[in-house]
Amino acid sequence: MNPMVEFCISNLANGSQEAFDILEQDSNLDVLDYGCLSYCSLCSETFFAIVNGEVVEAETPSELVKNIYKYIEENPLF
Numbered sequence: 001m002n003p004m005v006e007f008c009i010s011n012l013a014n015g016s017q018e019a020f021d022i023l024e025q026d027s028n029l030d031v032l033d034y035g036c037l038s039y040c041s042l043c044s045e046t047f048f049a050i051v052n053g054e055v056v057e058a059e060t061p062s063e064l065v066k067n068i069y070k071y072i073e074e075n076p077l078f
Contacts, residue, residue: 002030003072006050008037016047018061023068052077 007020012033024031039055042048047064048057056071058064 001077002028003052003077004030004032004050005068006037007031007033008039008043008048009033009035010040011043011048014043014047016049016061016064019047019049019058019064019068022065029072 005023007016012020020031020033023029037043037050039048042055042057046057046059047061048055049064049068050056051068051071052075054071054075056064056067058067
């Protein structure tokens with residue numbers, strides 16, 4: 001089972017698409033996008049993704065990629 005990384009389509013449009021594209025290339029991750037993840041206030045303020053059910057945030061898309069990998073490393077599935 002791979003870690004799951006979920007993105008809101010609105011946040012992708014706001015700039016996190018770069019992070020999505022990078023993470024989607026990693027065959028060890030399941031990267032998905034949804035119409036809405038119901039984090040509207042967060043979505044309008046920062047870049048974020050839901051990683052295994054937890055919010056991971058960053059100020060830039062490249063920082064988001066780093067924070068997602070760091071979160072996965074610090075919180076293994078098994």
